[in-house]
Amino acid sequence: MKSIHRHRLPASDSGPDYRHIYFSPHLDDAILSCAGRIAQQTGAGHQVLVVTIFAGSGDGATRPPPAFAPFQDIPARRCEDRRALDVVAADHRWLDFPDAIQRHRRYASLVGITAPIARREAPLRRAVTTEVARICRRWPTAKLYFPLAIGNHVDHQIAAAAGFTLLSGGRPERAVTFYEDVPYVCIPHLLRQRFELAGIASPPGAAPTVPVCARAREAHAGLMSLPQFARHAGPVASGLLYALLTVRFGRAHCGARRRRWIAMQAELAGIDGEFDTKVAAVACYDSQVAAIYGDRDTMRRQLADCCATGGSNAMYERYWHPTEPDPAPPTQATFS
Numbered sequence: 001m002k003s004i005h006r007h008r009l010p011a012s013d014s015g016p017d018y019r020h021i022y023f024s025p026h027l028d029d030a031i032l033s034c035a036g037r038i039a040q041q042t043g044a045g046h047q048v049l050v051v052t053i054f055a056g057s058g059d060g061a062t063r064p065p066p067a068f069a070p071f072q073d074i075p076a077r078r079c080e081d082r083r084a085l086d087v088v089a090a091d092h093r094w095l096d097f098p099d100a101i102q103r104h105r106r107y108a109s110l111v112g113i114t115a116p117i118a119r120r121e122a123p124l125r126r127a128v129t130t131e132v133a134r135i136c137r138r139w140p141t142a143k144l145y146f147p148l149a150i151g152n153h154v155d156h157q158i159a160a161a162a163g164f165t166l167l168s169g170g171r172p173e174r175a176v177t178f179y180e181d182v183p184y185v186c187i188p189h190l191l192r193q194r195f196e197l198a199g200i201a202s203p204p205g206a207a208p209t210v211p212v213c214a215r216a217r218e219a220h221a222g223l224m225s226l227p228q229f230a231r232h233a234g235p236v237a238s239g240l241l242y243a244l245l246t247v248r249f250g251r252a253h254c255g256a257r258r259r260r261w262i263a264m265q266a267e268l269a270g271i272d273g274e275f276d277t278k279v280a281a282v283a284c285y286d287s288q289v290a291a292i293y294g295d296r297d298t299m300r301r302q303l304a305d306c307c308a309t310g311g312s313n314a315m316y317e318r319y320w321h322p323t324e325p326d327p328a329p330p331t332q333a334t335f336s
């Protein structure tokens with residue numbers, strides 16, 4: 001595992017000359033998705049900042065159901081985040097926007113939390129975009145990383161939208177990269193669904209689409225393999241999830257014909273040497289490991305499955321770069 005070096009924690013706009021800034025919707029997403037690359041960058045002596053957007057505690061007016069308890073103890077989750085970022089030697093900044101489940105009860109369900117961004121959230125979306133843009137202006141040469149919002153969690157959608165606003169006419173004005181949301185990218189067909197919803201063209205060489213019902217069936221099986229879903233889904237909830245997936249895949253597929261506005265090229269970042277560091281960093285999020293994976297052994301096994309792109313034993317994280325139209329075929333990228 002990589003040695004840990006001491007680093008400063010930014011309290012304001014002062015801070016090191018960051019080369020890379022990762023925008024994380026929640027207090028775990030950047031590490032789940034990008035810890036391997038972050039560890040490589042800090043190991044090479046680059047300063048890395050992770051900005052967590054929805055790291056606020058809210059005003060307490062909205063009380064989510066008990067099942068959401070693992071996500072509500074923000075002080076404890078910030079402690080976990082600080083320890084995880086120490087493992088990869090990255091700095092942190094926590095913005096005070098509250099998590100969706102602390103904003104409205106509509107988000108206390110799978111349907112609500114993965115629905116398109118509601119009109120009532122427009123002021124929040126603008127505030128997030130403004131704050132993200134301000135941070136980006138402060139470090140004008142930093143490379144920027146945003147989630148793709150695979151799985152369509154509304155907070156991930158808002159974070160991704162802030163990244164998309166940095167693209168003008170579908171072309172990048174800054175060095176903007178999008179990362180794949182773990183664990184949802186591991187679920188069959190959710191990546192393609194997100195591309196369809198976001199108006200991103202399928203890469204050249206992508207496998208032909210399979211019928212909507214088959215996609216829903218395979219995605220349902222993938223989701224139910226995650227303890228996060230299996231634990232709470234009885235037969236009725238499981239059936240509703242399958243129905244929801246069928247409707248969402250159908251809508252995304254139909255809408256995709258009208259919404260192609262950007263192309264992206266895949267980059268596979270090899271993380272063989274950093275995979276153990278990634279697992280160690282994710283393990284710092286005790287509350288989230290228990291909620292998402294059940295236990296650390298399952299977490300390690302599922303992360304290994306997720307990072308072994310293309311059926312090989314080599315470990316990767318995959319990143320997507322906005323490109324000029326008609327990009328060259330991506331290297332070794334599978335697209336399910």
Ligand SMILES: [Zn+2]
Pocket residue numbers: 025026029153156
């Ligand atoms: Zn998240």
